[in-house]
Every structure is written in structure tokens, then in C-alpha cells.
Amino acid sequence: xxxxxxxxxxxxxxxxxxxxxxxxxxxxxxxxxxxxxxxxxxxxxxxxxxxxxxxxxxxxxxxxxxxxxxxxxxxxxxxxxxxxxxxxxxxxxxxxxxxxxxxxxxxxxxxxxxxxxxxxxxxxxxxxxxxxxxxxxxxxxxxxxxxxxxxxxxxxxxxxxxxxxxxxxxxxxxxxxxxxxxxxxxxxxxxxxxxxxxxxxxxxxxxxxxxxxxxxxxxxxxxxxxxxxxxxxxxxxxxxxxxxxxxxxxxxxxxxxxxxxxxxxxxxxxxxxxxxxxxxxxxxxxxxxxxxxxxxxxxxxxxxxxxxxxxxxxxxxxxxx
Amino acid sequence: xxxxxxxxxxxxxxxxxxxxxxxxxxxxxxxxxxxxxxxxxxxxxxxxxxxxxxxxxxxxxxxxxxxxxxxxxxxxxxxxxxxxxxxxxxxxxxxxxxxxxxxxxxxxxxxxxxxxxxxxxxxxxxxxxxxxxxxxxxxxxxxxxxxxxxxxxxxxxxxxxxxxxxxxxxxxxxxxxxxxxxxxxxxxxxxxxxxxxxxxxxxxxxxxxxxxxxxxxxxxxxxxxxxxxxxxxxxxxxxxxxxxxxxxxxxxxxxxxxxxxxxxxxxxxxxxxxx
Numbered sequence: 001x002x003x004x005x006x007x008x009x010x011x012x013x014x015x016x017x018x019x020x021x022x023x024x025x026x027x028x029x030x031x032x033x034x035x036x037x038x039x040x041x042x043x044x045x046x047x048x049x050x051x052x053x054x055x056x057x058x059x060x061x062x063x064x065x066x067x068x069x070x071x072x073x074x075x076x077x078x079x080x081x082x083x084x085x086x087x088x089x090x091x092x093x094x095x096x097x098x099x100x101x102x103x104x105x106x107x108x109x110x111x112x113x114x115x116x117x118x119x120x121x122x123x124x125x126x127x128x129x130x131x132x133x134x135x136x137x138x139x140x141x142x143x144x145x146x147x148x149x150x151x152x153x154x155x156x157x158x159x160x161x162x163x164x165x166x167x168x169x170x171x172x173x174x175x176x177x178x179x180x181x182x183x184x185x186x187x188x189x190x191x192x193x194x195x196x197x198x199x200x201x202x203x204x205x206x207x208x209x210x211x212x213x214x215x216x217x218x219x220x221x222x223x224x225x226x227x228x229x230x231x232x233x234x235x236x237x238x239x240x241x242x243x244x245x246x247x248x249x250x251x252x253x254x255x256x257x258x259x260x261x262x263x264x265x266x267x268x269x270x271x272x273x274x275x276x277x278x279x280x281x282x283x284x285x286x287x288x289x290x291x292x293x294x295x296x297x298x299x300x301x302x303x304x305x306x307x308x309x310x311x312x313x314x315x316x317x318x319x320x321x
Numbered sequence: 322x323x324x325x326x327x328x329x330x331x332x333x334x335x336x337x338x339x340x341x342x343x344x345x346x347x348x349x350x351x352x353x354x355x356x357x358x359x360x361x362x363x364x365x366x367x368x369x370x371x372x373x374x375x376x377x378x379x380x381x382x383x384x385x386x387x388x389x390x391x392x393x394x395x396x397x398x399x400x401x402x403x404x405x406x407x408x409x410x411x412x413x414x415x416x417x418x419x420x421x422x423x424x425x426x427x428x429x430x431x432x433x434x435x436x437x438x439x440x441x442x443x444x445x446x447x448x449x450x451x452x453x454x455x456x457x458x459x460x461x462x463x464x465x466x467x468x469x470x471x472x473x474x475x476x477x478x479x480x481x482x483x484x485x486x487x488x489x490x491x492x493x494x495x496x497x498x499x500x501x502x503x504x505x506x507x508x509x510x511x512x513x514x515x516x517x518x519x520x521x522x523x524x525x526x527x528x529x530x531x532x533x534x535x536x537x538x539x540x541x542x543x544x545x546x547x548x549x550x551x552x553x554x555x556x557x558x559x560x561x562x563x564x565x566x567x568x569x570x571x572x573x574x575x576x577x578x579x580x581x582x583x584x585x586x587x588x589x590x591x592x593x594x595x596x
Contacts, residue, residue, distance in 0.1 A: 026380045026409070027356075029395035052409060053456065074456035078393040079586065088451040091441075096450070100440065103379070104413040104460035111410060123511035125459035127493025127504060129486045136447055156496060167544050195397055196381040197408045253397040253545065260392070295379050312389075312397040317389025 004189055004240045008289060011211050012038040015177050018068075020048040021149065022110075022207060023057055023174070024180035025250065026186070026198040027259045028078050031057040032181035032213050033287045034246040040064040041284060050173050052106045052199045056250060056263055062096065062235040064088045064284075067140070067264035068234065071099040071173075073106050080260045081267025085131075086276060096289055099137050099153070101128055105170045107199055113172035114207035119155075121167050131156075131168065158269065178207030181247045183255060185212045189237030195253025205230050215255055217242045217283050228307050245293055245301065256304040257313040323571035329542060332569050334522055337541055338471060339365060339577060340569040342425060347471045350422035351375045353412075353461050355496050356393045358426030358471060358587050361577060364390065379416065379457050381408040388562040390582050413457075419513060424461035424468045430483040433535045434554040435490030435516035436529055437462075437470060438483035445485050453558040458488040463508075467517035467529045474521035477552040490516055491533025503533065523549050525566055534558060539566040 006014075012035060015021055015109040036057045039047075047067045049058060054075030061067050063086035065171060075084035083276045091094045101109065107121035136144075136153040139308075143149050148268040149172030157167050180200055184192040191212055193200055219242060223230055249266070251258035283292065293301070303316040335358065342362035346352055348371040354360050361378040366385070367374055376385045378394040391398040400406035415421070428437035429452055439458055445447035458502035462468045472478060486494065495502045505512050515533075524540045536558035537546055546559035569577075582588045 026395035027393055029380070029393070054454075061516065074454045076453045083451070091451040093447060094447075100454055102455050102459045103409075103457035104417065104464075107413050110452045113484045123464045123508070125455075125489070126463065126511070127486070127489040127495065127502075127507050128455075129445065129457050129494070130442070130455060130459060131496040132445075132494070132499065133497050145473070154496075159510075163510070165511065166507060196378075196395065196406050197399055198380055198395065199409045199475070201408070202410060251395075251397065253400075258392070306397065310397075310401065318392055318586055 002220045004178045004238065004242055005187070005217070006040050006239045008034055009240060010238060011179070011213065012036055012042050012044070012276070014209060014211060014239065015039060015044060017044060018046040019176045020174070022050050022175045022178045022203045024200045025055070025201065025247070026196070027053055027055045027074070027076070028250045029265065030078070030177040030181050030198070030247050030252050031055055032086065032246060033057065033248055033250060033253070034243045035179055035211070035213055036060055037284045037287070037292070038300060039066060041282065048296070050175050050285065052110060053103060056266065057268070058085050059086045059270070062090060063270055064280060067096060069097045069099070071101065073101055073103045076080055077161065077263045079259075079277065080263035085267060085271045089271070089273070091147065097141055100130055100135070101170065103194065106173070107202070109170050109173040110171070110199055110206045111204040114202040117172060119171050119234060120170045121169055123167060126166055129294050144241055151240065156187050164282055169312065173206055175203070175207045177211065178203045180204060180210065181213050181249050181252070183212040184216055184218050184302065185237070186218055186223045186234065186238045188220045188242055189234040190225055191224045191232035192218055197231050201232055204236050210237050211239045211241070212237050213241045213243045213246050215244050228249040239266060243289060246289070248304075250294065254306050254308070255302070256310040257316070259300070259304055325571055326568045327571050327572065327574055329568070329570075331436065331591070333589060334541070334587045336569050336574060336577060336591070337566065338520055340573050341525055341566055342469060342471060343369070343573070344567070345518060346371045346374055346423060351377060353377050353379065353421045353424040353465060354394060355379060355426060355461070355472060356521065357427065357455065358539050360391060360588050361581050364581050365576055367574060368580070371457060377412055377421065378408070379412055380411050382406050383411065383415070383482055389584060390587055395470045406513050413460060416461065417501045419464070420462070421465040424465040426458050426461060426468055426470050426488065428470050428472050428488065429459070430478050430480050431470060431472060431519060432480055432483050432490065434492040434533050435491065435519070435535060436483050437488040437490065438485045440485040440487045450583055455487045462488045462516065463511070466514040468515065469517060471517045472521045474523035474552055476552050476554060479521075479555070481554045491528060500575065523552055536561045540564055541566045542568065565579065
């Protein structure tokens with residue numbers, strides 16, 4: 001047994017006030033919710049979220065007042081809530097700094113960080129206000145120190161090699177901690193993601209510290225029998241923990257679907273700060289992961305449980321009707 | 322299967338939009354899908370006139386043939402039957418490399434040059450309403466040969482000037498100065514195309530190849546060109562209207578409601594009269 005195994009509480013303590021933080025998953029899939037809830041319980045402050053794309057995890061952390069800076073491209077709940085009401089409220093009040101990049105730019109920023117390059121080059125989003133220098137919000141706030149936060153939001157240049165015209169340089173996404181939520185991790189840290197792996201390999205490699213919470217911790221030997229099916233190598237992972245149903249209310253390929261009803265309810269009830277505080281009181285504070293699952297109850301969880309042949313749930317109602 | 326056009330009482334507006342979007346797809350094209358009605362439209366094309374289209378889901382599924390409708394592009398349903406299931410790096414690298422023919426996108430506001438806003442309403446630095454942000458909208462729009470926008474038609478949305486250019490149209494800004502320049506000039510060697518159509522809840526719009534200005538192509542049943550012009554803040558060109566938007570066929574309606582979206586996730590069923 002390696003020394004990588006920690007508890008949910010210990011994992012949350014690794015994320016300090018003011019840390020920069022990123023996550024596995026994509027919009028409403030495979031977000032490390034049990035740990036997000038624990039960060040809220042522990043009252044973490046001043047977080048700098050840098051996300052390829054946002055989602056419910058962004059909304060919970062922002063609503064709880066844990067976040068000072070959000071750098072990303074999108075936040076919402078897909079079908080279950082059309083925008084991020086908590087982020088929107090805090091932007092309106094000037095209580096949070098939002099730095100907008102495009103989706104591909106965010107991905108390329110993590111790709112650069114993951115291969116140790118200071119920046120990436122791309123041709124996306126030319127001509128948009130995303131590149132408007134007046135909208136460099138970290139610059140306006142005087143936070144571009146050239147250390148963890150890049151000196152510039154963008155650098156515009158011309159292709160020096162092939163004369164291909166306008167190019168945009170985007171800074172590497174330097175993050176302190178990445179928290180992943182996956183199906184399986186081995187005792188030494190080998191990760192096996194089933195289904196689309198989104199940008200998990202890039203964010204794991206980009207971060208200084210990578211924490212993996214998994215539905216199950218499995219013997220390394222089992223994963224190493226089919227190394228070609230593994231997604232992230234053991235030594236890229238610093239800490240591991242086992243946390244079944246840890247992504248709820250987001251979904252996990254092959255294990256359980258998105259809890260659309262939960263997200264809809266969250267979106268409807270958290271338009272105001274009071275609404276958020278009440279929701280957090282009901283579902284987060286005074287709970288641990290097991291009492292949260294108990295509150296959800298077996299019938300609801302079985303409804304979400306994926307069919308093992310199809311990898312998604314055949315129970316429950318997905319539609320609006 | 323009944324390829325006859327359905328009567329007006331047999332379908333709703335969402336059916337009409339879905340079929341109009343589906344008909345923008347040509348067989349063998351590589352099509353990039355975002356979440357929502359476009360997924361139904363593309364899968365409808367896959368089951369009718371474009372069986373060899375290649376579907377890419379933004380979250381990382383390549384050449385997908387989902388047997389059941391995904392509710393989002395990250396959904397586990399995306400990858401069953403796909404050529405490859407991977408991640409965003411593949412999806413965006415493939416797009417930037419130039420493989421993508423067509424992308425479907427949405428927007429909160431559009432101007433007469435096809436610049437689209439999904440970021441905020443009002444001044445960016447003190448917005449009246451912060452929206453979702455760009456997502457992959459500008460990326461797909463920068464990389465694909467054609468993009469089609471599907472939008473709710475309201476006068477405030479078809480605006481003289483969008484609050485924020487999230488996604489580039491045919492006349493864009495050249496930074497750091499911010500001068501307005503033609504898209505082709507700014508994109509240079511990376512130029513592949515741009516917005517080719519807007520399908521709104523009132524009609525179908527296209528863009529002049531020379532000027533990049535929007536014009537009305539077809540009106541959905543019940544709308545006149547003059548009425549639609551009234552529903553735009555800019556002066557809409559209605560001199561090139563080719564007729565009425567073709568209604569769904571009975572085969573398309575059967576596929577939408579009995580095969581693709583029986584649970585009415587994105588496309589509601591019309592209620593029979595009198596119910």
C-alpha cells in the first residue's frame with residue numbers, strides 16, 4: 001500500500017485559501033462534488049478557479065463565497081439550468097473577477113502547461129471581444145505579476161515560420177491543485193477513466209498537486225494488466241481517495257447518470273444569495289458524504305445507476321414532459 | 322415511409338427548426354455538435370439524407386452514432402457506436418486542423434454581419450445580465466467551413482450592435498486596435514468560411530458572399546417578410562426571399578418523436594387540437 005491514500009477532509013485541507021484550482025470532467029459530468037462540498041464546509045476563501053469549462057461545481061463554490069477569480073469560458077447546467085445564476089449575481093455586484101477565454105483557448109492553455117511550455121499558439125476567436133484589451137480583467141485588477149498569473153492575457157503575433165498570418169499566444173494555465181473524479185484509481189495512483197476523458201490528462205499534468213477521488217480504489221496489478229486502457233500514469237497523481245457516488249449530482253460514465261432533477265432544483269432555488277444559503281444548509285452543512293447519500297436515498301440513486309451493458313441509466317425520466 | 326409534407330396542425334415550431342437545421346447538413350460532411358436541438362437535427366440528418374455524415378461531440382467523441390439521444394455532449398450516450406471516444410484536445414485539434422465542415426451554434430444576440438453574443442447583456446464591465454460565456458461557440462465558428470445559428474427571434478436579439486462579440490461574423494474587430502475589418506482579411510491563411518445561416522423562430526437567413534450582410538431567405542409559415550423586417554433592429558434585406566420554409570415531412574416527424582426524442586428532451590410534441 002502506498003502512502004497516497006487520504007480522506008476527504010484531508011484532501012480539502014490541501015487546497016489552501018487563495019489556491020488556484022481546477023477539476024476533471026465536462027460541464028455536468030464527472031465533477032468532484034464530494035470534495036467541492038467539503039471545501040464549502042471548511043469555508044475555503046479566495047480561490048482562483050481556472051477551468052477548461054465550468055459547471056455546477058463552479059456554481060456551488062461561487063455561491064458559497066469561496067471564489068475570488070474565475071477564469072474559463074462557460075458556466076451553466078446544460079439542459080437543467082441555462083446559465084450560472086450564482087456567478088451572474090456576483091458579476092453583477094462586482095464581487096468576483098471573471099476572465100473570459102474561449103473553450104479551445106482554455107484547453108490549449110492547459111495543454112501548454114501540461115507539456116511545460118509557457119504558452120500555446122492558436123488561431124481561434126480572432127476578431128471577437130474575447131481578445132479586447134479593455135476586457136483583460138486580471139490586468140485591470142493589477143494581478144498580472146508574471147509569476148502564477150501571466151503578464152499578458154494575450155499576445156498577438158504573426159506566424160514567423162510559414163507566413164500563415166495572425167496568431168494568438170495564450171499563457172499556460174498554471175494551477176496549484178487539480179481534483180479529479182474518475183471511475184478507478186490504483187493504490188499507486190494509476191488512473192483509468194472510462195468513456196470520454198474530456199481534458200483530464202491535461203489538467204492532471206498541468207497542476208502542481210493532483211488529487212484523484214475515485215468510485216473505487218482497485219489493485220494496481222489489475223490496472224497494469226491492461227496498461228493501454230489507463231489514462232494517467234501513477235506518478236502524476238499525488239493523493240488518492242475512494243468516494244463512491246462522489247460526482248453526484250453530476251454523472252459518471254458507466255456508473256450513474258446526471259441527476260437532472262437535483263440540478264434543476266438547485267438552479268431554480270439559488271437565484272438569490274438567501275436561496276443559495278438555504279440550499280447549502282439543506283444539502284451541505286451538517287452533512288458528510290455518507291449522510292448526503294443517505295438523504296438522497298437508495299431509490300433515487302438506483303434510478304441514476306447506469307446499466308452496465310449500456311453505460312448509462314435506463315431508469316428515471318430524462319425529458320421535460 | 323411517408324415523405325409528404327405534414328400539415329400545419331401536425332407539427333410545432335421546434336419541429337420546423339429541427340428539420341430546417343437538419344437540411345443544412347450534406348451527406349459525408351464532418352459536423353460539430355453542441356448540446357440541444359442541433360443534436361436532434363444532426364441525428365435526423367444521419368437517419369435521412371446524410372447517412373454518411375461524421376458527427377463530432379465537443380467533449381470528445383469522434384464519428385458518433387449514438388443509439389439514444391444524449392442530453393449533453395459529455396453524456397455517456399455519445400460514445401456508443403462511435404469511431405473513437407477521447408477528449409477535448411482531439412475535438413479542438415481536429416477542428417483547428419480543418420476537418421470540420423459544419424457547426425451548429427446558438428446565440429442570445431446577432432447583428433447584421435453575423436457577430437453573435439452569448440456572454441453578457443449590457444456593458445461587459447458592468448453587465449445587466451451575465452450569460453453562460455462563450456463555450457466553444459467562437460472556436461467552432463473560427464474553425465468550421467460553415468456555421469448555422471439557431472435562435473429565438475425577438476427584436477432585441479436581432480440587434481444593430483451586439484453587447485459583446487463572442488463569436489466572429491463577417492465584419493470583425495482587429496485587436497489590439499479594434500478597427501472593423503472583413504473576417505477573411507483578419508483570418509488570412511486560417512480562413513475557412515464563417516456563418517452561413519441563421520435559423521430563427523421566424524425565418525431562415527443567409528449572408529451575402531461579397532458584403533457579409535444578412536438577408537432573409539425563407540419565412541416560416543405565418544410570417545411575412547415585412548413582419549420579419551419589423552422584428553429586426555437593423556435594416557433587413559428582404560429582396561431575396563425565396564419563399565416559405567419547407568415544413569417537416571411525416572417521416573421526419575416520426576423519426577423526431579418516435580425514434581430520436583421520444584422523451585421530449587429537446588423537442589416537445591404538439592398536442593392534438595382540442596386537448
